[in-house]
Amino acid sequence: MDLHLADKTVIVTGAGSNIGRDIAHSFASEKANVVIAEWDEPQGKKVAKEIMDRGGKALFVQTDVANNEQVTLMAQKAIAEFGTIDILINNVGWGVDQLFMQETREKWKKMVDINFWGVINCTRAVLDQMIEQKSGSVVTIGSDAGRMGEYYEAVYSGCKGGVIALTKALAREVGKMGIRLNVVCPGATVPESKDAVGEKSLWNEMFDVFTPEIQVKAAKAYPLRKLGKPQDIANAVLFIASERAGHITGQTLSVSGGYTMM
Numbered sequence: 675m676d677l678h679l680a681d682k683t684v685i686v687t688g689a690g691s692n693i694g695r696d697i698a699h700s701f702a703s704e705k706a707n708v709v710i711a712e713w714d715e716p717q718g719k720k721v722a723k724e725i726m727d728r729g730g731k732a733l734f735v736q737t738d739v740a741n742n743e744q745v746t747l748m749a750q751k752a753i754a755e756f757g758t759i760d761i762l763i764n765n766v767g768w769g770v771d772q773l774f775m776q777e778t779r780e781k782w783k784k785m786v787d788i789n790f791w792g793v794i795n796c797t798r799a800v801l802d803q804m805i806e807q808k809s810g811s812v813v814t815i816g817s818d819a820g821r822m823g824e825y826y827e828a829v830y831s832g833c834k835g836g837v838i839a840l841t842k843a844l845a846r847e848v849g850k851m852g853i854r855l856n857v858v859c860p861g862a863t864v865p866e867s868k869d870a871v872g873e874k875s876l877w878n879e880m881f882d883v884f885t886p887e888i889q890v891k892a893a894k895a896y897p898l899r900k901l902g903k904p905q906d907i908a909n910a911v912l913f914i915a916s917e918r919a920g921h922i923t924g925q926t927l928s929v930s931g932g933y934t935m936m
């Protein structure tokens with residue numbers, strides 16, 4: 675199926691690592707212009723180079739999604755380079771598993787800034803352009819934690835639940851302007867290799883905990899008895915972002931081997 679993504683301009687936040695990296699590569703394979711909005715400069719540049727080495731179009735803009743000024747500038751640079759913003763993928767997310775009662779306020783603040791404010795900032799930054807164009811598609815990477823409330827992930831779950839509600843509410847506001855917003859919720863999605871993650875990836879704190887033996891045990895909680903791969907998420911994101919999904923808005927799609935069903 676041709677997703678009609680050629681020459682579309684797509685911003686992918688956190689495209690330096692794991693899921694965001696595969697999403698960026700997948701859009702580039704469809705001949706879209708890819709803006710890599712990532713705060714890890716070496717990793718963001720590395721993914722941009724990988725795309726350009728394969729003949730794709732990529733622009734790296736160092737961006738902290740929690741910093742509204744940087745986000746606004748990033749959107750302006752995307753328009754200056756490619757002329758439009760057709761699609762935004764709010765992929766950045768961060769959290770490290772710990773019991774709520776043992777976490778510091780500092781860590782909660784960091785999670786809310788990155789997981790919730792980051793989505794608000796980036797979405798707001800692209801909407802003027804999308805309203806002017808009378809078209810646009812925003813896909814936010816949520817989490818099954820935001821649908822069911824995951825043990826050890828209280829504030830992270832709250833933020834991810836928040837982006838789901840934000841998406842639904844905004845979808846009602848801007849649908850009449852030709853703009854769609856949806857959420858894709860991964861379950862556990864393991865990087866292909868250590869090379870596929872950046873230094874700032876949450877996986878650097880997970881590799882030692884989430885060993886291959888633990889992964890086999892974890893997979894038993896999934897109806898399909900397997901954990902996700904970044905490409906599984908990218909496949910769903912590309913479809914729902916594309917005009918092929920043009921009658922879908924305000925929806926939450928779990929791509930998690932059936933971990934949650936609702």
Ligand SMILES: NC(=O)c1ccc[n+]([C@@H]2O[C@H](COP(=O)([O-])OP(=O)(O)OC[C@H]3O[C@@H](n4cnc5c(N)ncnc54)[C@H](O)[C@@H]3O)[C@@H](O)[C@H]2O)c1
Nearest residue numbers: 688690691692693713738739766767817862863874875876
């Ligand atoms: N991997 C999983 O098992 C899993 C499960 C459920 C949901 N998710 C969600 O999927 C998304 C991607 O997860 P991942 O596993 O690829 O994570 P990752 O940590 O490997 O990649 C996230 C990327 O975002 C960048 N980043 C972090 N904070 C940033 C900021 N403030 N500004 C700009 N860039 C920033 C990091 O440098 C990194 O490159 C996240 O939203 C995460 O919450 C992941």
